[in-house]
Amino acid sequence: MSFESTKAASRWVTRVIPVILAVAVGYATYVTVARVCVDYLIHDRQQNGSAVTVLVLYFLFMFLMIATYLRTIVTINTDPGLVPLGPLAVSRRGSRYGSDKAHRADDLEGQPYFMAPDSNPDSPGLEQFYTKDVFICETDGRPKWCSECCNWKPDRAHHSSELNRCVLRMDHYCPWAGGMVGENSFKFFVQFTTYTACYCGIVLGAAGSSLTKQMNSGDGVDGFLVGALGLGGFFGLFTFMMTITSLRYVLLNMTNVDLLGSRTKVYQLAVRIPRGSEGTDSYHVINYPLARPGSSYSTNQHNNGNGAVARVNSPNLGREARDSLAHRTFAILRTEAGENPWDLGYWENWKEVMGTNLIDWLFPIRRSPCTKHDRNESFYRMGKIVNEVRVRHGLAQEPAAGPDGLEMR
Ligand SMILES: [Zn+2]
Structure with a gap:
């Protein structure tokens, strides 16, 4: 299946599914309210208390399910959390958010679209990485590169x-x-699957218990209840499994993508170390900003002991002197297979995604705290593993201040 037809198929599915869900919810509402509560519990058995309990629970979870579903859909379609395109991708695609048809036409003409990582030392966006204390990097110490987004x-x-x-x-x-x-959207998605599983549980419980009593009393079986059991069983099992899976991701601070091959996955971390430190047998270092060709510190290996690497002796050196003060050194370290750098422990992992209080956990109002990106240390909070990796490579636990004290902000 080609890329375009996959997209067309998923667009088609996307339009049909809400209709299917609406029909299923309409049917479940008819069966639960009219058949179970009014006809059976109230008229046939005069169990008004049971009927009210079922109705309250049913509409409570239906409301929460619909609210979290809408929040998930709206978030996914209006702000899925896209990384900006690189300048080259913007020009190739015609517009910042335009279709990708332009570059596919290029492909047909035999021009490879694959773009190697930007070799420009001043590549736009690099500073977002080296101004942090830790980021995920490639073996050469540069961040990962997307050849499609050119960023x-x-x-x-x-x-x-x-x-x-x-x-x-x-x-x-x-x-x-x-x-x-x-x-x-992940938090809202977790809430949606949880509430849908609960909602299906109510439908299953109401239809199932009424059906059992009807069969025991020999009243004859209501076919609508059997239909509700089938629907509730199907969607209930599906969303229950999704809920278990998603809660596991929340508690482990993982995503579906992280989990693929997670037992053997090794992360490479660029970890900030005192400015000018040199590599050892167990790791290489990289200095940022990256050296320009011909620069006097292009060897990336220098340290005169007091952190003042270059002095302004001539006008030509002015730029390098300024750069050297903004200069940061990173060790390129590897985790061991299966280690998750973002694992903060169950409780902190839970709070990173679900929020810090009951209102956050229950209602689809605020986004996950991990979406704020207001931290200087790393893109997402990182766990103890990072310190363990530092120690394993013979480094101090925390990023140390430079000898001149200027390095720490
Ligand atoms: Zn991309």
Whole structure:
């Protein structure tokens, strides 16, 4: 299946699914309210208390399910958490958010679209990485590069072939919600599957217990209840499994993408170390900003002991002197297989996604705290693993201040 036809198919599915869901909810409402509560519990058995309990629970979870579904759909379709395109991708695609048809035409004419990482030392966007203390990097110490978006990939961002864009903390493409679940929508998605599983549980309980009593009393079986059991069983099992899976991701601070091959996955981290430190047998270093060709510090290996690397002796050296003060050194370290740098422990992992209080957990109002990106240390909070990796490589636990004290902000 070609890329375009996959997109067309998923667009078609996206339009049909809400109709199917609406029909299913309409049917479940008719059966639960009219057949179970009014006809059976109130008229036949005079169990008004049971009927009211079922109705309250039914409409409570229906309301929460619909609210979280709408919040998920709206977030996915209006702000899925896209990484900006690089300048080259913008010009190739015609517009910043335009279709990708232009570059596919290029492909047909034999021009490869694959773009190698930008070799310009001043590549736009690089500073977002080296102004942090830790980021995910390649073996050469530069961040990961997306050849489709022509831009550097922030930690945990992945390229979505459905959107043809990189998505922050990408999780999975959800046909039920018609889009890519990522960091902006994951919390709402978890709430949606949880409430839907509860809602199906109410329908199953109400229809199932009424059906059992009808069969025991020999009243004859209501076919509508059997239909509700079938629907509730199907959607209930499906959303229950999704809920268990999603809650596991929340508690482990993982995404669907992180989990792929997670037992053998090794992350490479660029970890800030005192300015000018040199590499050792166990790691290489990289200095940022990257050296321009011909620059006097292009060897990336220098340290005169007091942190003042270059003095302004001549006008020509002015730029280098200024650069050297903004200069940061990173060690390129590797985790061991299966280590998750973002694992903060169950409780902190939960709060990073679900929020810090009961209102956040229950209602689809505020986004996950991990979407704020207001931290200087790293794109997402990182766990103890990072310090363990530092120590394993013979480094101090925390990023140390430079000898001149200027390095720490
Ligand atoms: Zn991309």
